[in-house]
Amino acid sequence: MVEQLTLGRRLFVGTNYVVLALLSILCLVPLIHVLAVSFSSSAAATAGLVKLWPVEFTISSYQFVLAKPAFLTSIGVTLQRVAIGLTINMVLTILVAYPLSKEVNKFPMRTVYVWIFVVTILFQGGLIPLYMTVKYTGIMDTIWALVLPNAVPVFNVVLLLNFFRGLPKELEEAAFMDGAGHWRTLWQIIVPLSAPALATLTLFATVGHWNSWFDGLIFMDSPSHYPLQSYLQTVVINRDLSLISSSDMKSLAEVNDRTAKAAQIFLGALPILLVYPFLQRFFMKGIVLGSVKE
Amino acid sequence: MLQKLKSPNWPLHLMLLPGLILVLIYSYGPMIGIVIAFQKFMPARGGLFDSPWAGLDNFRYVLDMPDSMRILKNTIIIAVFKIVIGFIVPVVVSLLLNEVRKEVFKRGVQTLIYLPHFLSWIILGGILIDVLSPSSGILNQFLGMFGIESIYFLGDNSWFRPVLVITDVWKEFGFNTIVYLAALTSINPALYEAAIVDGAGRWKQTMHITLPGMMPIIVLTMTLAIGNVLNAGFDQVFNLYSPQVYESGDIIDTFVYRIGLVDAQYGVATAVGLFKSIVSFTFISVSYYLAYRLANYRIF
Numbered sequence: 001m002v003e004q005l006t007l008g009r010r011l012f013v014g015t016n017y018v019v020l021a022l023l024s025i026l027c028l029v030p031l032i033h034v035l036a037v038s039f040s041s042s043a044a045a046t047a048g049l050v051k052l053w054p055v056e057f058t059i060s061s062y063q064f065v066l067a068k069p070a071f072l073t074s075i076g077v078t079l080q081r082v083a084i085g086l087t088i089n090m091v092l093t094i095l096v097a098y099p100l101s102k103e104v105n106k107f108p109m110r111t112v113y114v115w116i117f118v119v120t121i122l123f124q125g126g127l128i129p130l131y132m133t134v135k136y137t138g139i140m141d142t143i144w145a146l147v148l149p150n151a152v153p154v155f156n157v158v159l160l161l162n163f164f165r166g167l168p169k170e171l172e173e174a175a176f177m178d179g180a181g182h183w184r185t186l187w188q189i190i191v192p193l194s195a196p197a198l199a200t201l202t203l204f205a206t207v208g209h210w211n212s213w214f215d216g217l218i219f220m221d222s223p224s225h226y227p228l229q230s231y232l233q234t235v236v237i238n239r240d241l242s243l244i245s246s247s248d249m250k251s252l253a254e255v256n257d258r259t260a261k262a263a264q265i266f267l268g269a270l271p272i273l274l275v276y277p278f279l280q281r282f283f284m285k286g287i288v289l290g291s292v293k294e
Numbered sequence: 295m296l297q298k299l300k301s302p303n304w305p306l307h308l309m310l311l312p313g314l315i316l317v318l319i320y321s322y323g324p325m326i327g328i329v330i331a332f333q334k335f336m337p338a339r340g341g342l343f344d345s346p347w348a349g350l351d352n353f354r355y356v357l358d359m360p361d362s363m364r365i366l367k368n369t370i371i372i373a374v375f376k377i378v379i380g381f382i383v384p385v386v387v388s389l390l391l392n393e394v395r396k397e398v399f400k401r402g403v404q405t406l407i408y409l410p411h412f413l414s415w416i417i418l419g420g421i422l423i424d425v426l427s428p429s430s431g432i433l434n435q436f437l438g439m440f441g442i443e444s445i446y447f448l449g450d451n452s453w454f455r456p457v458l459v460i461t462d463v464w465k466e467f468g469f470n471t472i473v474y475l476a477a478l479t480s481i482n483p484a485l486y487e488a489a490i491v492d493g494a495g496r497w498k499q500t501m502h503i504t505l506p507g508m509m510p511i512i513v514l515t516m517t518l519a520i521g522n523v524l525n526a527g528f529d530q531v532f533n534l535y536s537p538q539v540y541e542s543g544d545i546i547d548t549f550v551y552r553i554g555l556v557d558a559q560y561g562v563a564t565a566v567g568l569f570k571s572i573v574s575f576t577f578i579s580v581s582y583y584l585a586y587r588l589a590n591y592r593i594f
Contacts, residue, residue, distance in 0.1 A: 024406035099306035125324025126567025133323040211414035236420040
């Protein structure tokens with residue numbers, strides 16, 4: 001009886017390891033395959049010889065992609081949006097989260113403000129009205145169209161204000177006793193104490209800006225103003241032939257469309273893959289963050 | 295003396311001001327723009343309030359379109375399958391991971407299954423288009439080894455929805471698995487010890503301790519998912535679909551994009567968007583209320 005149980009248990013444990021290992025591989029294989037294609041010769045890629053390892057190893061696809069002015073320009077736009085967008089996101093997240101973390105009896109207007117922000121989660125005007133708003137405010141086809149409409153990430157505000165509420169009240173009261181106002185208390189006491197939470201939100205906001213593509217597609221008039229992901233949308237997904245110059249056409253004959261696409265996909269994912277170890281570590285904290293409720 | 299524990303409140307209002315202004319413009323501004331849904335709006339004529347009123351004409355126009363019911367149906371089917379399967383898979387995987395004793399293996403699996411969550415649908419769409427291609431895709435090559443004829447996964451109406459659901463679950467299951475796993479590790483080990491003393495096997499422990507221990511977080515994710523009934527996933531569908539599969543894969547959001555920004559029928563597109571916003575608002579409000587009642591969850 002006991003013997004049988006352990007056999008069943010062993011079978012389960014063995015199967016379990018196999019199933020989980022297969023699942024993990026399943027998440028990785030498509031990425032590895034595309035990476036292998038990007039480093040393979042165009043002949044090998046066309047013939048469908050590439051599986052998970054480059055065939056006839058070459059970096060010509062990367063040379064081709066990195067020599068394309070449009071690709072480099074779009075990286076520039078993305079870096080610009082990350083720099084500006086991230087700064088605005090983080091400053092506003094802190095500035096909004098701090099007052100909203102106050103108790104109602106200390107800050108009676110809190111309830112009104114909270115509702116103003118919550119309503120934006122519950123109800124949106126929709127695509128066309130947003131488009132018209134961006135147009136009327138005169139920021140169409142500028143970098144501001146990519147950063148201002150989502151300047152206040154309300155979910156991040158919620159996470160941060162819950163973190164603020166978990167900090168000991170005595171610190172703040174001591175600061176007030178010593179004559180510090182809200183500004184000094186926020187920047188010199190609360191913010192330094194919230195470094196881990198702020199690091200998490202910074203990473204999330206960075207990934208968010210890096211990955212955004214739709215706003216670039218609709219708010220930018222010319223493809224030369226597209227951020228990287230919007231540009232990739234047009235070349236990798238939508239293949240708009242008008243975006244390919246004649247010199248590109250010539251080298252395309254040598255480089256092959258499939259390997260060039262694979263190289264661009266991989267380059268677009270590279271920064272995320274690089275920060276991923278940090279992201280993952282911080283994410284567990286993020287869960288803890290979200291669960292801090294009173 | 296006690297007075298000094300407080301500080302004047304005006305700086306708090308000042309801090310909120312910049313964020314408030316931007317939210318009023320870019321979140322509340324579009325809410326005013328909803329009037330377009332009731333107008334015969336022409337972008338060339340410009341003004342938001344100069345356009346002639348059209349009453350409910352835009353809504354009637356949409357209802358009369360042969361496609362509208364199909365689009366609503368597609369949206370709900372795709373969204374509901376994503377919610378249900380996207381719920382079951384992480385629960386099962388987190389239970390399986392919970393049985394693993396080797397920490398290194400456990401962490402390794404978590405790291406890998408969580409990776410696709412951080413990649414955009416542009417990257418994943420590009421990868422899937424390559425992998426699923428009927429001519430050169432590696433999946434069809436693999437199936438070919440078993441004598442299965444090449445399948446056009448992204449161009450066949452009987453395959454498109456399953457592909458959407460499976461690839462969405464593939465992208466997101468790691469995220470929820472980790473959330474559930476965090477809930478599992480907080481279960482009191484004394485409960486398991488007591489169960490073993492009472493002679494409960496692994497299966498019984500799972501059914502009577504682990505699952506009930508996960509219940510609060512399960513209830514929470516389920517109720518919050520209610521708000522997504524009309525969110526079939528614009529980013530994913532937009533990057534994978536093509537006119538061949540409109541029949542099975544065209545959803546409200548892609549439809550709004552096409553008639554609004556491609557065909558410039560602003561009034562009609564806004565009307566459809568308004569319909570979606572109102573239904574979503576109702577569902578999200580109900581889900582938050584339920585989450586509050588059932589799981590004592592509050593967003594603020």
